[in-house]
Amino acid sequence: MAKVDTLQSLFLEELRDLLDAEKQLVRTLPKLARMATAPTLAAAFREHLEQTRGHVTRLEQALEGLGLRASSKKCVGMQGLIEDGQETIEEAEDGPVRDAALIGAAQRAEHYEMAGYGTARTFATLLGHAAIASVLESTLNEEKAADAKLTGIAEAMVNPEAAAEPPHGDRSSFAARTAEWLGSTAGAAAGQIGRFAGRLAGGGQKTASSTTRTGRPAARKTSATGSAARPRTAAKRRSAQAPRAAAAKTAGRARKNTRSR
């Protein structure tokens, strides 16, 4: 390993470290964009991915401009931030909470880069590399802008939505309560349908569209006085009434009970 004994060599180490950090982010940002739920957040990650590719190019050009090979040095700091962020993101519930975790992880990486670019820019200025200092300053400003954009998305949308998310346990009990309510409502509806069917069987239907099992109208329309329609002949009346006698009797009782309430 080369000995770092001058500010110049330390500056070059910084550039190579930043180059590797940016390359790691080029591989990571598409994953963050895919994992984001909010379209605005996904778009912000994709936009910063394009900027980050430009940051890689700038660093390579800076090294080449100094007569060096554009090689990078493993940035274990960025590697750790990415691994740590990934663990938190995967543990987070999909939706606003995960988006909040994505923003938190991305901002840690941004701040790490901002510190690195600020240092490298200052070294470049001190060492008389004005053009490189200017480029590093531009990148630093883009990192700051990306960080501010994430803060804006977090404060305006993601964090309030994440704060409103109920805990997973509460969600389960909410689902149970909803199922219970739906069950009781369905039961009540079934009871009403049963009572209505009973009235039909007793000749008390009041809807012109109701039909028998054969598809014919169950009975003629109710008269103006509200009396139930009857089959046209005595034979039909008997054949219609005989199999329904028990149901009609029950329905009649039910009507009576309803009226007395």
Ligand SMILES: [Fe+2]
């Ligand atoms: Fe960057």
